[in-house]
Amino acid sequence: MAVKAFSDEWAQQFKDEVNKSSVYKSAAKGWKWTVGLVVEAEPDKNFPEAKGVVMDLFDGSARDITVGTAADAQRCNFVITAPYSRWKQVATKELDATKGMLQGKLKLKGDLPTIVRYTKASQEMTECTTRVPVEWPDEN
Amino acid sequence: MAGRKLKARPKTVEYADAEPSAFASMLGGLIEANVESRPEKQRDFGSLAARVGIFVTDIDEGVTLDFQGGHLVVHNGLAPRRDLTIRAEAGTVMNLSNLKIGLFGMPVYYDEVGRGVAAKLLQRKLRIDGLLGNLATLNTVTRIFSVQ
Numbered sequence: 001m002a003v004k005a006f007s008d009e010w011a012q013q014f015k016d017e018v019n020k021s022s023v024y025k026s027a028a029k030g031w032k033w034t035v036g037l038v039v040e041a042e043p044d045k046n047f048p049e050a051k052g053v054v055m056d057l058f059d060g061s062a063r064d065i066t067v068g069t070a071a072d073a074q075r076c077n078f079v080i081t082a083p084y085s086r087w088k089q090v091a092t093k094e095l096d097a098t099k100g101m102l103q104g105k106l107k108l109k110g111d112l113p114t115i116v117r118y119t120k121a122s123q124e125m126t127e128c129t130t131r132v133p134v135e136w137p138d139e140n
Numbered sequence: 141m142a143g144r145k146l147k148a149r150p151k152t153v154e155y156a157d158a159e160p161s162a163f164a165s166m167l168g169g170l171i172e173a174n175v176e177s178r179p180e181k182q183r184d185f186g187s188l189a190a191r192v193g194i195f196v197t198d199i200d201e202g203v204t205l206d207f208q209g210g211h212l213v214v215h216n217g218l219a220p221r222r223d224l225t226i227r228a229e230a231g232t233v234m235n236l237s238n239l240k241i242g243l244f245g246m247p248v249y250y251d252e253v254g255r256g257v258a259a260k261l262l263q264r265k266l267r268i269d270g271l272l273g274n275l276a277t278l279n280t281v282t283r284i285f286s287v288q
Binding site for chain 1: 161162163165166169170173174177196198199201230231233234235237238287288
């Protein structure tokens, strides 16, 4: 059943998908940093307030994924920022996250060599988001 | 005290354009972080003088890395007089920076990442112009670029 985008239920399903993924488990071995996704507001897309997704990832598993404020996400070791519609493009496979970062469509803050070392893990993480059926606020 | 002037140390990485593209900033940032944190990369960086273009075919964007023996200037786009030009898709460019470095400082092409890169070369989805005569330069750039 579809869940509301960037809701607590979405975060729980996303976490379950990450923890089900054997690809992620092996590609993210050794990862020990938090990742924050800042979803910027787009009132004209019925997404009026920014949100932050905080991912506590450790050694190939997601210990916790929660949705809070943008400021919560900005406190993470790695922060990726984009407007709501860009994240929607990523989650619906319209935009490849690696390409998005190289084009500046997704803005990354954090130690670059570390994130590049875990490219495969971040690609699989993106795949996990695409497996969660979502109700998008601009499609209601 | 004698007013001896200290010569300002040049920055490791500088950008030729007032507004570096996201790709230029990312590659420049990656190389800067690599060089400043890894002594073995500093040796390579200090000795390399070459102009290397990297063009990402699926986003239609390129940069030129102008290595000047201990200093790098990153240009948006492909600038003239390049010694080497690497053309590949975004994923392959990221994989190039994940190549492991093995014996004698040679990139490892027999593990999973290396085999993937070699396959792209064979399929011509990774093209390297100017390779003839610049193999040592390519290996040095790969070592500087590698995060492994």
